[in-house]
Amino acid sequence: QVQLVESGGGLVQPGGSLRLSCAASGTIFSIHAMGWYRQVPGKQRELVAAITSGGSTNYADSVKGRFTISRDNAKNTVYLQMNSLKPEDTAVYYCNAEVTTVQAIFQGPYDYWGQGTQVTVSS
Numbered sequence: 001q002v003q004l005v006e007s008g009g010g011l012v013q014p015g016g017s018l019r020l021s022c023a024a025s026g027t028i029f030s031i032h033a034m035g036w037y038r039q040v041p042g043k044q045r046e047l048v049a050a051i052t053s054g055g056s057t058n059y060a061d062s063v064k065g066r067f068t069i070s071r072d073n074a075k076n077t078v079y080l081q082m083n084s085l086k087p088e089d090t091a092v093y094y095c096n097a098e099v100t101t102v103q104a105i106f107q108g109p110y111d112y113w114g115q116g117t118q119v120t121v122s123s
Helices: 102-107
Strands: 002-007 010-012 017-025 028-039 046-051 057-059 067-074 078-084 091-101 110-113 118-122
Touching: 002 091, 002 110, 010 017, 017 028, 017 091, 017 118, 028 067, 028 102, 046 067, 046 078, 057 067, 078 091, 091 102
Parallel strands: 010 118
Antiparallel strands: 002 017, 017 078, 028 046, 028 091, 046 057, 067 078, 091 110, 091 118
């Protein structure tokens, strides 16, 4: 019903930048909050940044001042601009969206996840 496709991951040196994108498609009625999470082996998935449909944002303390989340509601796309990257930012980054589908308008939003994109920060 809903697919989230991420792009933009890769290998970057410490201090470098990357921009992640996540486009939602399918039988979408509306998208509420969207966000980025990350996970490293052996640890729980953690919230990196989130943005509401109205544009309010929140960030993990570890990325404040370095990462910026934004969204284009017309394109059902969320972005994560990552600057001043550190080796500890290395992880698989997952896109998340709270989506109300056309088929479930009266059931409220459900969480959907992207497949994940690897970000590696290393010299």
